[in-house]
């Protein structure tokens with residue numbers, strides 16, 4: 001028997017032209033802060049339809065700066081999904097604010113609107129008005145941004161879309177098609193270019209916005225709060241002059257990484273098309289098998305860009321969540337035996353010991369507990385072959 005190739009849940013696709021682009025940048029005049037950053041930012045604007053992009057050193061840095069630009073300060077609160085990577089909430093803590101976690105819908109893993117409204121009202125009764133709402137486009141399936149945006153605008157909250165999973169995704173609203181991170185139904189959107197995401201810069205991220213004021217604030221925050229813009233200086237001692245207006249950071253992304261990013265962006269459409277084809281094949285292979293596995297529900301009108309493909313084990317009649325979680329663990333281990341390396345996205349943030357100790361884990365999360373017990377991300381990346389997809393589906397069905 002031939003050796004089985006290991007299949008991770010996700011992986012980057014790097015071709016010779018990506019390597020050549022990085023080598024060319026290495027031989028150029030600027031390793032950082034050259035023209036490569038702006039070129040990458042232009043590619044991001046073209047792909048999302050947002051007006052401005054600020055590329056930074058990671059998706060986490062993007063979230064931190066978005067929260068600061070939104071005006072988050074110590075004592076403020078923000079709302080985000082309980083089922084996400086911890087960075088969505090940690091960025092608020094870096095700003096000195098308090099993330100309040102919101103329960104999710106068990107079948108989509110997306111922030112639940114009724115739970116969001118309940119959290120909002122409870123905070124209001126305590127005299128606190130959330131500064132920011134951060135919906136997460138889990139797996140590449142865009143959250144209900146139009147509803148969340150309309151809700152936020154009534155109360156003056158800033159919407160920061162965590163679009164780390166959804167570059168290339170689309171949603172419809174009122175018969176119109178919009179792109180994830182287009183910032184039509186969000187004030188800012190944060191992207192990540194970690195290797196498992198749609199396109200990579202190794203480490204990297206970006207904030208998208210169509211608001212010029214936020215854009216200028218983000219540019220300053222990326223580099224120590226320093227500006228050289230003559231129009232915004234309080235004094236001007238000469239052509240060398242700059243001022244630190246506010247306290248910012250060094251969250252710059254090097255030209256080297258942006259060269260890789262720009263090369264990767266040229267393939268985004270192809271990558272997303274392949275991810276959708278793989279998802280369609282999985283959907284077909286799992287059809288009629290709902291007693292064993294149920295693919296994550298994608299909301300009507302959403303075209304996911306499938307950063308992840310999540311299957312769910314759903315509680316059987318009278319089955320406890322602990323028992324579902326046992327079945328999921330057994331499936332994870334059985335797949336690992338045949339070199340299919342799955343992952344769980346995500347452990348709900350309210351279960352993280354640091355959030356519990358910081359007093360940030362209060363409330364009931366029936367939706368995220370149900371989602372977490374049965375979710376499993378199976379391999380999904382553009383270079384998977386059709387035979388790989390069939391092998392994974394067959395192994396899942398044989399063991400679920």
Ligand SMILES: *Cc1c(COP(=O)(O)O)cnc(C)c1O
Pocket residue numbers: 058059060061084085087088136162164165192193194203204205
């Ligand atoms: C990857 C990711 C981030 C953070 O990105 P980094 O680039 O790893 O800092 C934030 N939110 C979500 C949902 C992510 O998946």
